[in-house]
Amino acid sequence: MYTNLKRTLAKECAKKVGETVKVQGWAKKVRHLGNISFLVIRERTGELQCVLEGELAGFSIETESVIEVIGEVVSTKQTSLGVELLTSSVKVINKNTLLPFEVNKKEVNTGLENLLNHRVLSLRHEKIASIFKIKATLEEAFREYLTNMGFIRIFTPKLVSQGAEGGANVFKLDYFGKEAFLAQSPQFYKQMMVASGLECVFEIGSVYRAEEHNSSRHLNEYISLDVEMGFIEDFTELMELETDVLKYMFAKIKEKNETELKLLGIEVPTITDIPKLTVDEAREILKNRYKKDMPEGDLNSEGEKLIANYIKETTGSEFVFITMYPKENRPMYTMPSENGLTKSFDLLFKGLEITSGGERIHEYEMLTQSFKEKGLNEEHFENYLNTFKYGVPPHGGFAIGLERLTAKLLGLMNVREANAFPRDIHRLTP
Amino acid sequence: MYTNLKRTLAKECAKKVGETVKVQGWAKKVRHLGNISFLVIRERTGELQCVLEGELAGFSIETESVIEVIGEVVSTKQTSLGVELLTSSVKVINKNTLLPFEVNKKEVNTGLENLLNHRVLSLRHEKIASIFKIKATLEEAFREYLTNMGFIRIFTPKLVSQGAEGGANVFKLDYFGKEAFLAQSPQFYKQMMVASGLECVFEIGSVYRAEEHNSSRHLNEYISLDVEMGFIEDFTELMELETDVLKYMFAKIKEKNETELKLLGIEVPTITDIPKLTVDEAREILKNRYKKDMPEGDLNSEGEKLIANYIKETTGSEFVFITMYPKENRPMYTMPSENGLTKSFDLLFKGLEITSGGERIHEYEMLTQSFKEKGLNEEHFENYLNTFKYGVPPHGGFAIGLERLTAKLLGLMNVREANAFPRDIHRLTP
Structure with missing residues (x-):
């Protein structure tokens, strides 16, 4: 039903409260809190928090996989963008299968050689x-x-x-x-x-x-x-x-x-x-x-x-x-x-x-x-x-x-x- | 007497009528008409005609040498810039000693190999x-x-x-x-x-x-x-x-x-x-x-x-x-x-x-x-x-x-x- 939706960049979502958008990027992290999950998607303009409820709660994904999320933009005070996504669907576009170190921490804890080998x-x-x-x-x-x-x-x-x-x-x-x-x-x-x-x-x-x-x-x-x-x-x-x-x-x-x-x-x-x-x-x-x-x-x-x-x-x-x-x-x-x-x-x-x-x-x-x-x-x-x-x-x-x-x-x-x-x-x- | 003069670009001369300026560039050509000579100097912003009278008339220079001309900017209808230089001095900064072909014609009449050899x-x-x-x-x-x-x-x-x-x-x-x-x-x-x-x-x-x-x-x-x-x-x-x-x-x-x-x-x-x-x-x-x-x-x-x-x-x-x-x-x-x-x-x-x-x-x-x-x-x-x-x-x-x-x-x-x-x-x- 959403096939004609064009990609919306994370930064642009701030101006699209109430609209249904398609966001594409990398899965940065997923947190599960009871029957609700929070998926953070990262792309070149920033990060967007996606709220997963109902059937989508508990969604599991290898971080750094490429994903596509469709949902409604809603206001929130919890994110720096001022918005988050009430997710209606998540699709994995391309899975990550190689994670020699963790890149989603505040600092990357590995040596320069490793950083360069996995640029x-x-x-x-x-x-x-x-x-x-x-x-x-x-x-x-x-x-x-x-x-x-x-x-x-x-x-x-x-x-x-x-x-x-x-x-x-x-x-x-x-x-x-x-x-x-x-x-x-x-x-x-x-x-x-x-x-x-x-x-x-x-x-x-x-x-x-x-x-x-x-x-x-x-x-x-x-x-x-x-x-x-x-x-x-x-x-x-x-x-x-x-x-x-x-x-x-x-x-x-x-x-x-x-x-x-x-x-x-x-x-x-x-x-x-x-x-x-x-x-x-x-x-x-x-x-x-x-x-x-x-x-x-x-x-x-x-x-x-x-x-x-x-x-x-x-x-x-x-x-x-x-x-x-x-x-x-x-x-x-x-x-x-x-x-x-x-x-x-x-x-x-x-x-x-x-x-x-x-x-x-x-x-x-x-x-x-x-x-x-x-x-x-x-x-x-x-x-x-x-x-x-x-x-x-x-x-x-x-x-x-x-x-x-x-x-x-x-x-x-x-x-x-x-x-x-x-x-x-x-x-x-x- | 003019040692503190800064270089003026040819194009800028159009706005300096009545001023004494120093222009530097390459000698494009010299024409002699009785007791007056016309020297065209070329640099990155264009060309400037310099009028040589009196002792300076008959001035001889290998074209494509680097020269410095000092003189007064005067209006004229004869040049596209709308000005020319009443020259008070000409100095040769660096002589050209190699001119395998003529570059000051409307077209360069030589083959590609020669053009490339003398870029x-x-x-x-x-x-x-x-x-x-x-x-x-x-x-x-x-x-x-x-x-x-x-x-x-x-x-x-x-x-x-x-x-x-x-x-x-x-x-x-x-x-x-x-x-x-x-x-x-x-x-x-x-x-x-x-x-x-x-x-x-x-x-x-x-x-x-x-x-x-x-x-x-x-x-x-x-x-x-x-x-x-x-x-x-x-x-x-x-x-x-x-x-x-x-x-x-x-x-x-x-x-x-x-x-x-x-x-x-x-x-x-x-x-x-x-x-x-x-x-x-x-x-x-x-x-x-x-x-x-x-x-x-x-x-x-x-x-x-x-x-x-x-x-x-x-x-x-x-x-x-x-x-x-x-x-x-x-x-x-x-x-x-x-x-x-x-x-x-x-x-x-x-x-x-x-x-x-x-x-x-x-x-x-x-x-x-x-x-x-x-x-x-x-x-x-x-x-x-x-x-x-x-x-x-x-x-x-x-x-x-x-x-x-x-x-x-x-x-x-x-x-x-x-x-x-x-x-x-x-x-x-x-």
Whole structure:
């Protein structure tokens, strides 16, 4: 009799008191109280309590099965939606037969390995799903801000004939008899797209690092939010742009993901101006205040954490730009400054590097010289180097690691938690 | 004296009559008329004519060099902007030293190979740049529509342990001693994300086909716009959704890319309802009307073109859905219908397949049976198959090839023209 009923979403039921609706979702739990049962159905817009009386009371179902419930929407003070369903029929659409852990508790009590092995199940937990809803909004806001600013979304190849940084950490493959690599970053291509006259570009895509790290902050495949901008006057413009992008991203999740943030108990930091320290200043502070010696011209991960604490204590900021790295510690395309330093920066968020950026060399002669100094064979980079014969403007850019940003924002212990199907040295499935 | 001047964009000059501005861009051309010269500077917002008099007259520059011009904005009836610059200084920022072809003519007179080999240069031509601006808007509109409809943007791995369709056309690589593949599509993962409770998801990402085709419509790496939707009642809902998505995409480029469409002389087709034909109906028409025999249960590319012409003539539509392909011609996850057919569809646009889609099997038993029928080893698909034990709703989806859509819309002869850095059997650079 109800065959023509269209599905009603849980959230919409609040406005349908007195109507007969069909609701579809997953069976979250069933409670029996004498001759009445309460079935909670969960779907993407929320949860709905269904009251089962008479013949339906005592209804039994494996939780996480897909079900369809038809009934009348009635008001109640017992649920957060303000309504429940007086059920007239329940149908099992597809049974769950695999429940390696319980996902309908307040917290999921199992290890990360198990969560990742059973991603389809663990994502059913609303706290875990919230991570991915927020991640989606961060990416949406990134592109929205840049599109509004006149940046063009580009798509560049991930199958390349040369590793971007020329290092050893690249995945190799056979490409119709030629040696190809998976791009470590869209670095060369985003610079080429600036030089092509598009000037201000961004890309959102997968990047690949064949690093044998197995830490809580490394992934072998991750999403890089890349920006490159032509006609800059100074590399500080890039830090200003990144600050504005991040402000917009954080404002957007506050607006769009209030429910998820509340569920996770996360307060989104307010970004005003982001403090800047040169590497040398940071190293001095670490030496004088914390008695820590850092590697030459760099900070190690302990140093990054301590500097973050220092900045948080002295300025209240969760972010800090570390600038002016020495040439030796930056890629060959980095624009030099004085005294062997470069116009470069990293951005730390809660003590973790989430961005590398800087001005790039735009003159052919200077660039080939830099390749020589790094001991790189120019012939391997012919296509990239040729770009600089076409007339390239001063430019620079940066890249944000989306999983790292998400993980740090949400206080996740491991960056894998911000990746639905992470890839690491031991993990290629599911 | 002008060192503190910020860059003014060409377009903004129209509102700055009487002001001294600094403009930066590429030298498009110089004309000398006695003791006065006209220099046209081109950048991302347009072109500006600079008048060079006195000492500056006779100024010589290699076109496509990066230059900076300072001068006073004055009104004129001679340019489309309505202003020109009375130049007080010209500075060369970075010289062009490589001009294999002329990009400042109305059309670029060189072959596709040359255009692709010198992408940075060919993209300077405003018609060529327009392709990529429109492509960016198509993608923007795709995600905007789906986000507005409550779909969640997902990110799934491209490094996988099993080829999505199980075919031979996959790129293989060594992943820390294990055999890995580049994903042919996010098919398995988008289904898993639906099953995870996100229900309605989309992804925009690279996909890889190790096909040895070398045609004008194949790429070995391309951007797939993927959609997957849970709790469908019928697979026709998917075609309705795709129709709405395409309507929105086309409306958005009409709104945002008026300039580019005009430049390319493109009239964007109006989409109303998209006609549907079953494969059998299409084959009948081809046989009776065109005397063409098609392969069993399928159309070949000649048939696709003829059917497109037929539909265009009889209904005015540039699009047509071909539905109900037989099981043998669809992947193992396709939901069967009656008589050996499936709940599947392709979408043809101007005679080219730009989409495959359909309802998927959501029951574990039916799916393993389908794997067996196709002669596939279930063990190789364990992770995917396990998904269907967790309770999966009825669902389906589709994928649009972004380059094919762009190419067909813009009347490009070769899909490579819609890819900045295409990858094919012979091309891995630049």
